Amino acid sequence: MSNPIHPVILCGGSGTRLWPLSRKDRPKPFLPLISEQTLFEQAVSRVAGDARFAAPLVVAGAQHIALIEAQLGGENGADAGHRLIVEPCARNTAPAIALAAALLPEDDIMLVCPSDHHIADPDAFRAAALAAAALAADDWLVSFGIAPTYPETGYGYLLRGDEMPGGFGIARFVEKPDQARAQQYLESGDYSWNGGIFAFRAGHLMQQLETHRPEMARLVQESVAGGRGEGARFYPDEAKFAAIKGDSIDYAIMENTDRAAMVPADMGWSDIGNWAALQDAIPAADDAGNVARGPADLAGCSNVLAMSDGPRISAVGLDNVCIIVSDGEVLVTTREGAQQVGKLPGAANQ
């Protein structure tokens, strides 16, 4: 396998469930949530300084270009040969991925990575990426199958199919299950989480799109043909791209093709989908399971996440609560309630 592997980093997520830290003008991928690096910087670092991977191709909206170019500075900087595709508007993942596919040489491999996930074990990620790239070179559409660690009801699942060299077929895509089925999937050992990480041969992805979503394929091609480069940036034609009926890559292609495959990946993955998930991804600072970022006094508390950008947080007697103070907003939520944060007026009406 010698086709170059191009990381394609998608910056579409808004992260409203991580409000009030995540804001419209500085959303989740661009925040240093787990370490001093932002999730986007982590996504770039994960494949940086490794000759097996080309410089990343970033797909993002115009409103985030400044953040992205700033965060690509320094050691991952502009000199490193990154490219940036500026989406005229948001049309979900299938058109975003297809833009990158249309711009790459058709025999090159795309490694599609969301920019707002956390991966604790980058070595495992790279190993899975190489396995996926090898399958993609043989014209498989490869999804990373994340080893599930608990019965999550918020993700889609992949049922493992026949073994093939370096991976497996996908017997079935499963929508978000209920609690009982999620538990059953976990116990069976046959299911993986669909983590939204993919490998494709660029030309094969475009062929598949032409088969399953011909109108989308045509508009993406025309949008690229009518686009313009500006240094490292590429601006697709706005009217053509805006005319696309958006869809996810799963719905548009993965669930319709007979070329879907998966590589298993056990790499400490989290989509940091809400404050409770973030808490789980950060090692606790004390025996009671508390995590503090910024000034915090936690008395008689357990499993509390306290994050502040300035004001001191003082807490007494709480269990399983997340307290976030950011830019003049104060959020206090149970871990169970964390999934609802995006619907709060503060998060919804930014």
Add this chain to the structure above:
Amino acid sequence: MSNPIHPVILCGGSGTRLWPLSRKDRPKPFLPLISEQTLFEQAVSRVAGDARFAAPLVVAGAQHIALIEAQLGGENGADAGHRLIVEPCARNTAPAIALAAALLPEDDIMLVCPSDHHIADPDAFRAAALAAAALAADDWLVSFGIAPTYPETGYGYLLRGDEMPGGFGIARFVEKPDQARAQQYLESGDYSWNGGIFAFRAGHLMQQLETHRPEMARLVQESVAGGRGEGARFYPDEAKFAAIKGDSIDYAIMENTDRAAMVPADMGWSDIGNWAALQDAIPAADDAGNVARGPADLAGCSNVLAMSDGPRISAVGLDNVCIIVSDGEVLVTTREGAQQVGKLPGAANQ
């Protein structure tokens, strides 16, 4: 009974358990906790505009004079004839009360009231005050016996003794009980809370102090003799007052005298001793028992108190939690933990 009744309002409490709203330079009595009036203003209003009560005599530390004189302005203002005794230092309630007793004509009645309590039914308070004043004129040392509403372990209790015209003797003073005994006291119907509200004849109080704490009585007399007036303010002699070994009125006199009496008082009393007590004193704003002061969005919450002086509070899924945002500090406590707030670093190290 025609002896004039002088309300003596004590401003000694620090209110650290109501941090971060209550601060060293603006403590609990001077905050509008229950209504738009502060607790101090409520204490003054309770006896204002009623010819049966003289203008109040306020006893307070020098650091709070400006707050007090500002809050005595307006309808309770300086024209109303209030006087202010400026304590050179804090020596607990017995010396503070004795200062007022030594300055008043000996046959006048003192109605001693803490400045940081809430009384929902001022009519019931005034009725009890008149009954207490009548007993005090006959040289009883009269404590208000607050009708208990739950088995509080943080208060002292009074065991009712023999009935007398307008009140009862006190058979026994009981220190803070454990939970089982508090429950037993509540169920018996024979016990009252010792609320720290008293009526004395001024000359009688000084006689009793001479009997039970002669050294304290001498130093108070000398401190008054060596003091100076300045408009409505009276400054006792600093050295003499500082030499007093401080004590509470209960320990110094009430528990030692054979002239202790009580008047029952069922008047919606609360000492607003912590955030949970404040929550109980404010009518809930919704069916789930939530109370909000300042901008707050409470989703799926019950029995939550949310108070903010500016930043919005957003909360999800909490039950029995108090959230206080004040002057750059954020406090989140369970109702059970509210009693511990005063020990937090923020409250303790002001």
